[in-house]
Amino acid sequence: MIKIEERPEWRQWVTPSLLREAPVHRWLSFPHSYTGELVDALIKEWRLARGARVLDPFAGAGTTAVEAQLLGMRAIAFDLSPLAVLTTRVKTAAGEAGEIEDAWKRVKKSIARFPAVPIPHYPELVERALPGKLLPTFHMVKAAIERNCSDKRQRDFLLLALLAVLPKFSKLVATGGWLSIRRGGRRAAYLTREFAEQVALMLEDARHRDSVSLPRVRVDFTDARHLPLPNESIDAVITSPPYVNRHDYTRVFGVELLFGFLNAEEIKRLRYQSFCSHPESHPALPLNGAYRPPHVLSRLLAQLKHQNGDSRVPAMLEGYFKDIYFMLAEIARVLRPGAYAGIVIGNVQYGGLAFPVDKITAKIGRTVGLDVERLIVARYRGNSAQQMAVHGRRPARESIVVLRKPSSGPSSNPDVDRSRSTDYRKARCANVR
Numbered sequence: 001m002i003k004i005e006e007r008p009e010w011r012q013w014v015t016p017s018l019l020r021e022a023p024v025h026r027w028l029s030f031p032h033s034y035t036g037e038l039v040d041a042l043i044k045e046w047r048l049a050r051g052a053r054v055l056d057p058f059a060g061a062g063t064t065a066v067e068a069q070l071l072g073m074r075a076i077a078f079d080l081s082p083l084a085v086l087t088t089r090v091k092t093a094a095g096e097a098g099e100i101e102d103a104w105k106r107v108k109k110s111i112a113r114f115p116a117v118p119i120p121h122y123p124e125l126v127e128r129a130l131p132g133k134l135l136p137t138f139h140m141v142k143a144a145i146e147r148n149c150s151d152k153r154q155r156d157f158l159l160l161a162l163l164a165v166l167p168k169f170s171k172l173v174a175t176g177g178w179l180s181i182r183r184g185g186r187r188a189a190y191l192t193r194e195f196a197e198q199v200a201l202m203l204e205d206a207r208h209r210d211s212v213s214l215p216r217v218r219v220d221f222t223d224a225r226h227l228p229l230p231n232e233s234i235d236a237v238i239t240s241p242p243y244v245n246r247h248d249y250t251r252v253f254g255v256e257l258l259f260g261f262l263n264a265e266e267i268k269r270l271r272y273q274s275f276c277s278h279p280e281s282h283p284a285l286p287l288n289g290a291y292r293p294p295h296v297l298s299r300l301l302a303q304l305k306h307q308n309g310d311s312r313v314p315a316m317l318e319g320y321f322k323d324i325y326f327m328l329a330e331i332a333r334v335l336r337p338g339a340y341a342g343i344v345i346g347n348v349q350y351g352g353l354a355f356p357v358d359k360i361t362a363k364i365g366r367t368v369g370l371d372v373e374r375l376i377v378a379r380y381r382g383n384s385a386q387q388m389a390v391h392g393r394r395p396a397r398e399s400i401v402v403l404r405k406p407s408s409g410p411s412s413n414p415d416v417d418r419s420r421s422t423d424y425r426k427a428r429c430a431n432v433r
Contacts, residue, residue: 002362003374011379013038014344014398019063023205028087028164030061031174031252032243034344038378038400039067039238046340048073051215052235055334057224057327058275062088064238065217069094074215076234078222080270082261083163083253085221090160092217093153097206100157104199106148107158111192117143123264129172129179129255133188138166138259141195157206161198163256168194170255177247177278179254223273225326226286232336240344241327242277244320244357246313250274276319279312283323291325293318294363300353308351317355324361328403329368335405341370343403346381347396358399365403373402 012018016033019025025036048054050072056064059077065088068075077088117140130138141162149155169186172179186194222228224241242249250257250271257267273283293301297317305314331341347357362372380395 002359002372004377005374006377008379010038010041010376010400013041014378014400019061024066024091024209025061025063027091027202027205028061028160030084030249031247032240032346033061033063034240036063036067036070038344039064040071042238042340042342042400043068043071043073043236046236048236053233055227055229055234055237055331056239057222057227057237057330058239058241059084059088059219060240062091062219065219066091068238069214069217072215075217076229077217077219078224078227080221080223080273081249081253081257082221083256085219086156086160086163086260088217089219090153090156092214092219093157094214094216095210096153096157097203097210099151100154100206101203103149103151103154104158104203107144108196110144110148111141114140115144123258125172125179125254126258129170130259131171134169134171134191137188137191138162138169141191142260157202158199159260161202162195163260165191165194165198166256166259172255174252177245178251223283224275225283225323225330227330227334229334231333234334235336235339237331237335237339237341237343239342241324242275243346244277244317244348244355245346246278246316248274248278248280275323276316279316281316281319283319285322286326289326289329290367291322292367293321294360296356296363297321297360300355304351304353313350317350321360321364325364325368328361328365328370331403332365332368332370332405335370337405338407339405340373341403341405343401344399345401346398349394349396354394354396356397358397358401361401362403365401369406370403371406373404376400376402 013035016029016031018035018037019029019033022036052073053076054064054068054073055076057078059065059079061084062077065075065077069092079085119136119139122135127135145155145158149158167173169191171181171185173182248271250267254267262270271280274281276283301314301317335341343361345357345361348355358375362375365372377397377399379398381398382395
């Protein structure tokens with residue numbers, strides 16, 4: 001039996017709404033984010049001491065890293081997305097507000113002169129999102145940042161500010177897991193004002209952050225299924241893998257990724273290597289493993305395949321839980337004995353069938369040697385509009401799966417080979433910047 005604990009007072013903590021007003025967190029937030037309050041509550045429940053190593057292998061917008069750093073922890077954050085890595089690095093890079101202000105003064109002067117800047121070829125998606133004068137104006141500001149910031153940390157700070165305001169102007173906006181065309185949006189003439197306001201907001205938070213001594217945070221490009229960490233080196237994990245809701249974040253943030261970081265081929269490789277939360281993912285995985293789907297999952301998949309001719313969703317669900325297996329196997333390996341992991345996750349429904357993602361994740365956790373402490377149910381959310389139209393409203397849990405590594409016993413699951421496979425390193429998209 002898995003203990004299920006209802007905590008409706010946590011319901012706001014598993015949505016990004018509070019992040020939009022919280023200092024530092026508000027610089028940029030991701031869909032399906034949890035809040036700093038959740039991180040704070042778990043760290044206090046687990047009685048972690050200052051200086052403990054807290055890992056988030058799906059950094060996203062850096063919520064775990066930012067909050068753990070503020071609490072005096074040594075945070076480690078990994079992600080495959082360059083937008084996630086940039087956001088987390090900038091949010092946790094303390095002690096630089098004064099230098100950034102000096103760089104911002106130089107950038108402001110350059111923007112005020114509005115120099116003619118040759119525009120390189122941008123991918124079609126960026127040109128569609130920023131038509132007319134929008135793309136030349138955005139590129140001019142980006143070029144001013146690159147030209148007037150001698151230090152990468154200064155460039156990253158101002159680039160994040162520019163990317164944070166981009167959705168206000170873009171003609172392509174995220175609706176669920178896709179981009180849709182919209183009418184309206186701000187005109188190019190307003191960009192310099194919006195950008196200056198965003199920089200001012202971020203500098204205000206950065207000055208306050210720099211007034212206290214904070215530990216450094218490690219932020220790197222890494223696949224959560226293959227962590228570059230020693231055995232038993234982590235004191236806690238607080239993370240949230242992408243929900244298995246068909247949302248492809250290389251598309252949701254496609255404009256930002258293509259404008260600021262990647263070309264079309266690189267974003268395709270990132271899409272393929274990402275977690276199997278959407279049908280286009282088909283990642284390279286560690287070569288060996290003893291994954292066996294839990295019985296409840298096999299039964300549900302058989303039902304779904306029988307009633308639905310579309311093979312993409314069952315294949316996505318099969319791949320997703322295999323990814324969960326490799327992720328949890330790595331978490332089991334790097335956690336020290338007695339340490340906790342909190343996995344924020346949402347249940348889903350397909351074809352009228354409810355998939356208890358939280359319970360399946362807990363069962364997979366047991367197979368890699370972790371104990372299941374409990375499921376903390378934070379809220380119930382409605383199913384998708386398509387599912388409601390056919391099957392009616394059926395609320396699904398959004399939960400925190402709390403796992404713990406046994407205090408004694410083997411340090412890792414012996415059925416999983418986690419050696420640093422050269423073939424695996426070559427296969428995954430390690431070359432995405």
